Amino acid sequence: MDRQGWIAVVLCIAGLVAWQWFYVQNYPKQPEVPVPVAVATPTPEAPLPAAPAPAALSPATNDAPSISAREESLATKKAEYIFSNDAGGIERAILLLHLGEERQAVFLNGSRAMPIGAMGFDAGRIAGGFDMEINRGDGAAIFRKTESDGLEITKRFTVPADDAADPYLVKLAVEFRNPTDKPISRAAYFVSTGGAAPIHPKDLPMYTKFKWMHDGKASGIDVNWFNASGLPLLGIQWSGPKSLFFEMKPDVTWAAVTSQYFSTIVTTEKTRGVSSWATRFDTRKLNDSPVFGIQGALGMPPLSLAPGETVSETFSIYAGPKDLTLLRGLKGGQDATLDFGMFGFISEFLLWAMNSLHSITGSFALAIIILTLIIKSALWPVQNKATNEMRKMAALSPKMTEMREKFKDDPQKLNEEMMKMYREYGVNPFSGCLPMLIQIPIFFGFYAMLGSAIELRNSSFFWVHDLSQPDTVGRILGFPINLLPIVMAGTMIWQMAITPKSGDKMQQRIFYFMPVIFLVFCYNYASALALYWTTQNIFSIVQLYLTRNKPLPELEKKSVIAKREAAAQKKKKRTRP
Numbered sequence: 036m037d038r039q040g041w042i043a044v045v046l047c048i049a050g051l052v053a054w055q056w057f058y059v060q061n062y063p064k065q066p067e068v069p070v071p072v073a074v075a076t077p078t079p080e081a082p083l084p085a086a087p088a089p090a091a092l093s094p095a096t097n098d099a100p101s102i103s104a105r106e107e108s109l110a111t112k113k114a115e116y117i118f119s120n121d122a123g124g125i126e127r128a129i130l131l132l133h134l135g136e137e138r139q140a141v142f143l144n145g146s147r148a149m150p151i152g153a154m155g156f157d158a159g160r161i162a163g164g165f166d167m168e169i170n171r172g173d174g175a176a177i178f179r180k181t182e183s184d185g186l187e188i189t190k191r192f193t194v195p196a197d198d199a200a201d202p203y204l205v206k207l208a209v210e211f212r213n214p215t216d217k218p219i220s221r222a223a224y225f226v227s228t229g230g231a232a233p234i235h236p237k238d239l240p241m242y243t244k245f246k247w248m249h250d251g252k253a254s255g256i257d258v259n260w261f262n263a264s265g266l267p268l269l270g271i272q273w274s275g276p277k278s279l280f281f282e283m284k285p286d287v288t289w290a291a292v293t294s295q296y297f298s299t300i301v302t303t304e305k306t307r308g309v310s311s312w313a314t315r316f317d318t319r320k321l322n323d324s325p326v327f328g329i330q331g332a333l334g335m336p337p338l339s340l341a342p343g344e345t346v347s348e349t350f351s352i353y354a355g356p357k358d359l360t361l362l363r364g365l366k367g368g369q370d371a372t373l374d375f376g377m378f379g380f381i382s383e384f385l386l387w388a389m390n391s392l393h394s395i396t397g398s399f400a401l402a403i404i405i406l407t408l409i410i411k412s413a414l415w416p417v418q419n420k421a422t423n424e425m426r427k428m429a430a431l432s433p434k435m436t437e438m439r440e441k442f443k444d445d446p447q448k449l450n451e452e453m454m455k456m457y458r459e460y461g462v463n464p465f466s467g468c469l470p471m472l473i474q475i476p477i478f479f480g481f482y483a484m485l486g487s488a489i490e491l492r493n494s495s496f497f498w499v500h501d502l503s504q505p506d507t508v509g510r511i512l513g514f515p516i517n518l519l520p521i522v523m524a525g526t527m528i529w530q531m532a533i534t535p536k537s538g539d540k541m542q543q544r545i546f547y548f549m550p551v552i553f554l555v556f557c558y559n560y561a562s563a564l565a566l567y568w569t570t571q572n573i574f575s576i577v578q579l580y581l582t583r584n585k586p587l588p589e590l591e592k593k594s595v596i597a598k599r600e601a602a603a604q605k606k607k608k609r610t611r612p
Contacts, residue, residue, distance in 0.1 A: 107169045109176060109194045113202045114355070116194055123165030123178035123190055124150030124227060128354035134493055135234050143299055143354050147316050148230025148330045151299055152192060152207050152352055156224050185215040201364060203355030210347045213340035220339045223310070225332035226350060228301045231292035232318045232328030237504050242295035242486065245313035245331040246372055249284035253371035256280055258327040261315040281312040290333035291372050296357055296489045296503065298372045301333050302365065304349040310334030356489035359386060373487040381480030386488055400496030403563055407570040410477060418470045418575065422582055425534065427462045478568065485561040499562050506562035519565035520557045524550040526572035533579050
């Protein structure tokens with residue numbers, strides 16, 4: 036192997052080491068804390084961290100007298116919404132059909148984040164002082180406030196009916212009224228998306244995001260955007276940490292905060308937004324490692340009310356799972372919160388196929404196994420052709436060894452002669468790579484789908500308690516032992532051991548880095564991904580065993596084959612009557 040090859044190997048190893056260091060530093064294991072289903076005693080909201088206000092926004096108008104904290108709830112069959120009076124929004128949305136730690140119901144929005152649907156006139160600061168009224172017959176929570184200049188604000192949240200097509204969609208109607216004899220204006224106002232934070236201790240922080248849709252295009256940042264920029268391993272930093280993300284964009288239709296499997300999305304239904312902003316907050320308990328959440332808001336255009344004028348706006352608030360069908364039903368591109376990436380069409384097909392098989396088998400693990408077997412069966416002709424080409428390469432191995440020895444001091448001549456030999460014998464040295472090239476998009480399609488789709492949460496399989504999480508069976512010196520990725524790497528080594536060999540010994544050894552790369556890539560990811568790759572490895576091993584005992588093909592030069600075929604044609608013509 037030449038110097039460039041060694042440099043590539045060293046860089047790969049360095050990258051793997053850096054990734055493991057980054058993972059340990061940023062994704063520490065958190066203590067498992069029971070998540071309450073309901074709050075018995077209301078607690079005051081923790082003050083929001085101060086954030087620098089953009090110059091385009093007016094100062095905060097939180098000039099109402101303080102109000103005693105009070106919480107009320109409205110519940111449906113699938114969710115319970117806890118409303119708080121002072122901030123005038125949804126303090127928590129409890130998803131009754133989804134379980135988190137200790138088998139307790141998952142709740143969206145934490146006590147350190149802004150309430151969902153809260154409003155303000157300054158980024159990072161909410162306007163308080165709302166009175167609350169609950170109308171249980173209509174499933175509505177109404178909030179009213181009069182500001183010091185006389186502006187009357189009324190907000191009405193209406194929770195979905197039990198038989199609603201969108202069971203997690205809350206409607207928000209906002210009314211601004213000027214009862215005075217003077218005009219009232221505001222530079223801008225915002226509607227809060229609330230906050231999102233990792234639900235499970237093993238959820239990856241890169242899925243904790245703020246996203247928004249402007250001019251038909253989805254954009255987003257994750258919690259790491261607020262970190263200082265630089266090379267921490269080398270102690271180099273070229274920009275400090277950031278406290279506020281703010282962007283002015285026209286035609287903003289929705290803004291959202293997301294965790295790995297859940298989203299809270301605020302969508303405009305009348306006037307389009309003009310900006311979006313987000314801040315990061317720390318959800319850790321005392322003496323725990325930092326676990327960051329993200330909160331944000333949808334910025335609306337300036338307000339200007341003539342005496343006696345009333346302006347109304349309507350919004351929809353989705354607080355629920357990242358279910359592709361439900362998000363597509365919102366019909367505003369909200370399914371972009373799933374982050375399927377460049378292989379999104381493959382991810383969507385795999386998700387549809389997995390759900391279809393689950394409806395038959397009743398098991399997501401079995402659905403993944405069957406789907407893998409279907410994919411491998413469809414690729415069987417390609418894999419079989421690649422195996423035959425690799426056997427041809429193995430048959431050429433003695434000639435290649437002689438050629439390497441003959442031209443060991445002239446690499447350029449060696450390459451020319453080897454390519455000439457491949458042409459003479461009709462061998463394609465790259466055909467063995469085709470199955471892997473086809474499977475890589477499928478692998479990343481699975482990777483993206485399993486990282487965002489809600490279906491696998493709490494789905495079990497033998498020792499695996501949750502297919503959406505690593506299958507940790509124990510710990511050694513604090514290091515998690517995840518069994519499926521280890522089995523996956525073992526099957527990859529087994530497959531390589533029985534695969535027909537081609538190339539020099541050093542190149543063959545380089546290929547053994549692949550199991551290490553895949554092991555690092557999958558080790559702390561959803562165990563369903565390792566289940567898929569292990570299944571396809573076992574299928575490939577069976578296929579190789581069915582063909583490995585065949586004798587190596589006898590290779591002939593194309594010129595010899597052409598002469599024999601020509602002679603056969605002449606003989607055939609002579610024997611014709």
